[in-house]
Amino acid sequence: MTQEIAMLHDMSRCTACRGCMVACKQWHDLPPDMDTPFEGQYQSHKDLSSRVYTLIQMKERVDDKGKFHWDFFKKNCFHCGNPACAAGCPANAIDRNPNGTVVINEDKCIGCHYCEHNCPWHIPKIDEVRHKSTKCDLCYDRIAHGYETTGEILKPSCAKTCTSHALEFGTIEEMKQLAVERLAMIQEKHPDANIYSPEGVGGTHMIYVLPEKPAVFGLPENPVTPLSIDLWKAGRAFTKLAIGGAAAGIAGAIVLSKIVKSRAKAQAKEQEKG
Template sequence: MAQEIAMLHDVARCSACRACMVACKQWHDLPADMSTPFEGQYQSHKELTPTTWNLIQMNERVDSEGKFHWDFFKRQCMHCADPACAKGCPEEAITKLENGAVVIDEDKCVGCGYCTHNCPFSVPKVDREKNKSTKCDLCFDRIAEGMEPACSKTCTADAIRFGTKEEMLKRAEKRVAILKEEGYKDANVYNPQGVGGIHMLYVLPEKPSVYDLPENPQTPDSIDLWKDIVRPIGKIAGAGALVGVLGMAALKGMASKKEEK
């Protein structure tokens, strides 16, 4: 069995250079979002798009003590261990690999958008021109060849690290301990268990809500009902309907032959 891997974004180290965004675009050959309007902010895009899978969110705020903060947060697919997107996909086009990466098979995807609807982080986006869902694939093709993801390889501030999940969790805990010593009493490792844990881990100096993250995201139980019961029944019903249609066609063909005779 493949060893679980993970990427770690240390928000306290991030300088918002956005080299990770450029590296992601280059490796996946993703075009620029030319239609993205300029809104007078430093952040390049308001949200993830079908061709922007990795976004550095930049938030200006003043804390309770009157101190100004720049918050830089790397937004992308979380690669949940219990992925609602994969469980809810009617075409089974989304797969969680043994190492933890959650990947969309473009050949199977029909662009229905169920993955976007089911994802507790609203990450996947549907490309309406291609009718395909898109998102970060954790550079699974690079990992398969012994390389690390393009974004972590490119990070200039060591804010993005890559390795086994065990290693990244240990590194994250050490960083949280340091941040708490520096006065960040709410520093934490973001690895929500409601989705089985994630393979895109974060060291957060503040509570998750400060970075627009859900405190306790969940993979709904209803998704299991859909995956294990409703979808299989639907396939059986669909197959039965097809057999019925073919049967009726065959009967009509036989009837027409009798009339000819």
């Protein structure tokens, strides 16, 4: 499937039921977190992990007028148009597919943590037992299976189970348009509402409608692919070029040497005949 897809996250509609978390665990056959202690908060986990690919974060705050607010955010991979995780992977273990999904190839992954460090949101997490990087894959296998068998897009498990329509799924054009419509519906009540799909990372295929500024949800407002990635890639390219140039030079010298020796032998024979 080459059509670009996307998921809309309308956080103004999220009820924090965590059905998306359960559906994600079930689809990916992830083990339960029996060792996660209760710390007096409704949020189930501190952060994403190799056993938690999507997490409903619950943030408590009091505004300038003394009014209490409970803000919900669904944290998972953003599936960037220009993913820093893929660009910084020395093993080329992360692929950005034509449909926009960013997927880790575990057979190639060496567990180096570079993807986690380079991601502006530090989304990927290493499974310390298998030494493999893990994250949301946007249920790319479900999408591919549905398209190949019926010709229709099969929704990712989290979007399929969402009852409040906070999660919607379709083509990227459809989701961008829906984001604009949803934003218009809440702007009167939430004047700071915005669409979050940062251009600094090439836009994202996880598009968010946030009722408040990104900072309220702990998000960087204008994340970008780290400059160190570009410098590193340029360095790798130069190294390959230098090595290639050196190899070509050596090969050329060997060929030239053989030609010179061949001509010298031919001249020697001619002199003997003369």
